[in-house]
Amino acid sequence: MKAAIIGYGKMGREIETILRERGHEVALIIDMDNAAELDAAHLQGIDVALEFTTPATAYRNIRTCIECGTPVVSGTTGWTDRLAELQALCRERGGALFYASNYCLGVNLMFRLNRQLAEMMNRVGGYEVRIEEVHHTQKKDAPSGTAITLAEGIIDRLDTKQGWVNYAPGIEHAANRVERSEETPADCVEIRSVREGAVPGIHTVSYESEDDRLEIRHTIKNRRTLAAGAVVAAEFLCGKRGVYGMDDLLK
Ligand SMILES: NC(=O)c1ccc[n+]([C@@H]2O[C@H](COP(=O)([O-])OP(=O)(O)OC[C@H]3O[C@@H](n4cnc5c(N)ncnc54)[C@H](O)[C@@H]3O)[C@@H](O)[C@H]2O)c1
Incomplete structure (x- = not known):
């Protein structure tokens, strides 16, 4: 080639x-x-x-x-x-x-798992979903494309969510930005963006109820x-x- x-x-x-x-x-x-x-x-x-x-x-x-x-x-x-x-x-x-x-293959498996989990959560109810992405400080966009794909998977399967917003403290250029986590509308998935060190990429989807928390997380070890x-x-x-x-x- x-x-x-x-x-x-x-x-x-x-x-x-x-x-x-x-x-x-x-x-x-x-x-x-x-x-x-x-x-x-x-x-x-x-x-x-x-x-x-x-x-x-x-x-x-x-x-x-x-x-x-x-x-x-x-x-x-x-x-x-x-x-x-x-x-x-x-x-x-x-x-x-x-x-x-x-x-990354593992992230793409996570995309599938994410959609399946959202579908199950749609039947169960009682959990609030959130996404967190952590990347190196030179990253130009926020939220990450991967976090947006995860959010779209959730929006597709969870009836209570119609869109996403980005809570990105300290990141000027974030898209769909909210200044405080409390401003996230109930029908939106909150994506929290964190920029630190040389991290190639960590993505976490968490579902939290009054009593417990379920997380799926992917960590890229290298590029x-x-x-x-x-x-x-x-x-x-x-x-x-x-x-x-x-x-x-x-x-
Ligand atoms: N899809 C994925 O799996 C994946 C993985 C890692 C990074 N990314 C994305 O890929 C992009 C690049 O990431 P990176 O870490 O290599 O960034 P980087 O900043 O290290 O490299 C970007 C390069 O593009 C060059 N460039 C700028 N304008 C150009 C132009 N007009 N023509 C040709 N080259 C030009 C820059 O000089 C630089 O060398 C980012 O958007 C990042 O988010 C995607």
Whole structure:
């Protein structure tokens, strides 16, 4: 597989290592300083591009890949209100796009467990649900894409919840922000965001009643698991057309 890496930061570098370990060629690396090189001429002959950049640049990068006919795997978070637009463009152009808010296998198992648990809680009642996500201090978006996926799973299965808000003390750029936990409306899932140290990612879904608390928690120990998942997704996408996510890969 002849791959392009778009975004040569923490994830891009980890992905490069895994691509080489698995015998793939890294034929093009794009970062901020050579961003103008992301064009049809440089993408010629590339089998797949892996895009891990920033919330402000992901849309344009993925769009360029689709327009140039290059299959693209993206994991950039914090911009996905426009994902459906790109998925539609991809279908229209007969391209290939794989997107996941989290490429770690364990997290994707947690997504399934989360939906099943919400369904059971919907029958039982009496518990208040909350999500907490902890990440390193350089993370640009809040809440994390993974926490949003967890919230969406709960909203889909729990009749009492219609949306989510983000309680993110000290984080300026948080989406759907509430200033105090007490402001969380009863029909919203509260996502609490914490930024500390170099934490790659901890997600906890907790259900609390008057008498007990039930938690499911996932802790990422290193970025390697995320990069490996993205490379497996790229191998999966090669030679395919259409729009895919982790559920398709795990089937
Ligand atoms: N889906 C997942 O499993 C997963 C896992 C980890 C991180 N992420 C997300 O991936 C993104 C990148 O994470 P990271 O930890 O590597 O961040 P990072 O800040 O270390 O790297 C981002 C890189 O993108 C580069 N960049 C900025 N604008 C660019 C442009 N126009 N073209 C090309 N490159 C550009 C930056 O210079 C930087 O090197 C974030 O949104 C993060 O939340 C997703």
